[in-house]
Amino acid sequence: MSSQTPVAEAIPDIPIPEPRRGLRGHPWLTLFSVAIGVMMVALDGTIVAIANPAIQQDLGATLADVQWITNGYLLALAVALITAGKLGDRFGHRQTFLIGVVGFALASGAIGLSSEVSLVIVFRVLQGLFGALLMPAALGLLRATFPAEKLNMAIGIWGMVIGASTAGGPIVGGLLVEHVNWQSVFFINVPVGVVALLLGLVILKDHRAKNAPRSFDIPGIVLLSGAMFCLIWALIKAGEWGWGDGKTWGFLIGSIVLFVLFGILETKVREPLIPLRMFRSVPLTAGTVLMVLMAFAFMGGLFFVTFYLQNVHGMSPVDSGLHLLPLTGMMIVGSPLAGAMITKFGPRVPLVGGMVLTAVAMYGMSTLDTGTGTGAMSLWFALLGLGLAPVMVGATEVIVGNAPMELSGVAGGLQQAAMQVGGSLGTAVLGAVMASRVDHKLPGNWDGAHLPPVPQAQLDKAADAVAVGISPVPKGTPAPIAEKITAVAHDTFISGMGLAFTVACGVAVVAAAVAIFTKRGVNAEAGAGVGHI
Known part of the structure; x- marks a missing residue:
């Protein structure tokens, strides 16, 4: 099939979306409507990290409680994504999306009204569950609404919204916590949810494939x-x-x-729940693996960037968010452009090129040190955003576009689940790399700076702080010794961060190789089955 042949034309079972009159089912208005809902979920993935210290202080939460505020949300989201996609395939993506929007907004409002940390955790879990309903449904609606030749552009804008919201979370969260209160971080979702609901009721049109699942x-x-x-x-x-x-x-x-x-x-x-014949499609499988590897390198690496900016360079949360604007900006600019490139040339070349750029950016970020200026940081952040944009768009299109229409929700859930698994895996593995490097380097660096010897137990405790860029200076330490401890802590952290980014660079190179096996979605459906793609 020619790369210019629209997917829908090759499959007689899939009706080609006709030009719409009025609001209901209009492709671009549909994209606008679902983007507002998706923005809430993506924003909450990072915005709450800024609010956690204020929540801890206001509600008297323990460290474990604060960890559950984040982990409860991520667990619920990751666990429920594929099942939620199946619900959309069965009952309709419009209904699933609207339920997700309403539930997410109500859970957000309930968190803002909570006076106990246990209630915050419960409602954060509910946020994750309703977010899981919303995300795959958004992709299912785009897949069913847009003609094949415009789907990549739509997914490009969809990816832009997710990237911008994820990277913009620390900025928005910092401003709200500093100038209003921590509750406002959650209350802001209520009016956004109302807007998304009203637009959805007026604009979204339910699409169901002829072979939609009828049982669970x-x-x-x-x-x-x-x-x-x-x-x-x-x-x-x-x-x-x-x-x-x-x-x-x-x-x-x-x-x-x-x-x-x-x-x-x-x-x-x-x-x-997931027909395993889906994975006979080499492009779909490659797209899923690519999404895991991309999220591993991106989210795992970004985890250390925030510590680097705030704890090594001493920036406030808002300032650190502003320093990440080159990354956000290039994702915003690059995602629609990537969609256009993928539409014209297919996903393979943009995906391979995007992962190569990501690898170069990761290598460049491995050279960051305590004296690196804003210009050098911005260069690598911008290159990373430029590399990630085509991968966010292309891998999503490869996964969703190579799945049968009646499994578009499951495919959307698979795409999001791959991101969650990759991000969690990257954070955990690169965190272990950092911890191992710090444990290895800190004793030697400490002795090399001629600092007073300390017991091993105290050095182990110091290593935990150094692994996130914090200088373990005891109270009352004389200024000259405090400066030496800070220099040792930051140098050791930089060494660990450099190794972590080097590993991320290697993962990105592997991802570039995987991207070679991707191709434009052809949606081989009824009769032939996905196995013949």
Whole structure:
């Protein structure tokens, strides 16, 4: 099939969306409507990190409580994404999207009204569950509404919204916490949710494929949810427990066992949650792996950038967010351009090129040190945004575009789940790389600076602080010694961060190789099945 042949023309079962009159079902208005809802979910992935210290102080929360405020949301989102996509395929993506918007906004308002940290955690979990309903439904609506030749552009803008919202979270959160209060971080979702609901009611049109699923694979949902929970939980807790700890390996092994049982089950049920024949499509499988690797390098690397800017360079949360604007800006500019390039040339070349640029940016970021100026930082951040843009767009189109229409929700959930797994894996693995490097380097750097010797237990505690760029200077330490400790801490952190970015660079190179196996979605459907793609 020619690269210029629209996907819908090759499949007689899929009606080509006709030009719309009026608001309902209008493609670009549909994109605008779902983008508002998606913005809420993406923003909340990073905005709350800025509010956590204020929540901890106001509600008297423990460190474990604060961790659950973040982890509860991420766990619920990751565990429920694929099941939520299936719900959209079964009951319609419009209905699923609107329920997700309403639930997310109500949960956000409830968090702002909460006076106990336990309630904040409960409603954060609900936020994650409703966000999981919303995200795959948004992709399903775009897939069904846009003609094939314009789908890449639509996904490009959709990716731009996610990238800008994710990177803009620290800026928005910092401004709200500094000038209003921590509750405003959540209350802001209520009017946004109302706007998204009203637009959705007026604009969104329900689309259902002829072969939409009519039943639910309940055992499959239970097994997949359990497997995802064990995997994400192990990755979240690995830094605290240690990679050699029995609890970490227990959850990882449990995850593998549940995934295997899920795979066996899916070959036997009539309407599986994820038809495994989807993965006979080499492009779809490559797109999923690519999304995991991209998120590994991007989110794992970005995790250290915030510590570098705030703890090494001493920036405020707002200032650090502003320093990331080159990254955000290039994603905003690059995503629609990437969509246009992918439409014209197909996804393979932009995806390979994007991951090569990402690898170069990661290598450049491995050279950052305590004296690096704003100009050099901005160069590497901008290059990273330029590299990520085509991957966010292209990998999404490859996954969703190579899945059958009746499984577009599942494909959207798979895309988002791949991002969550990759991000969690990147943060955990690169965090372990950082911790190992700090443990190895700190004693030698401490002795080399001729600092007073300290007990091993105290040095181990200092290493935990150094791993996030904090200088472990005890109160009352004379200024000359404090300066030496700070220099040692920052140099050691920089060494660990450089190694972590080098690993991320290697992962990006592997991802570039995987991208070679991607191609434009052809949606081989009824009769032939996905296996013949």
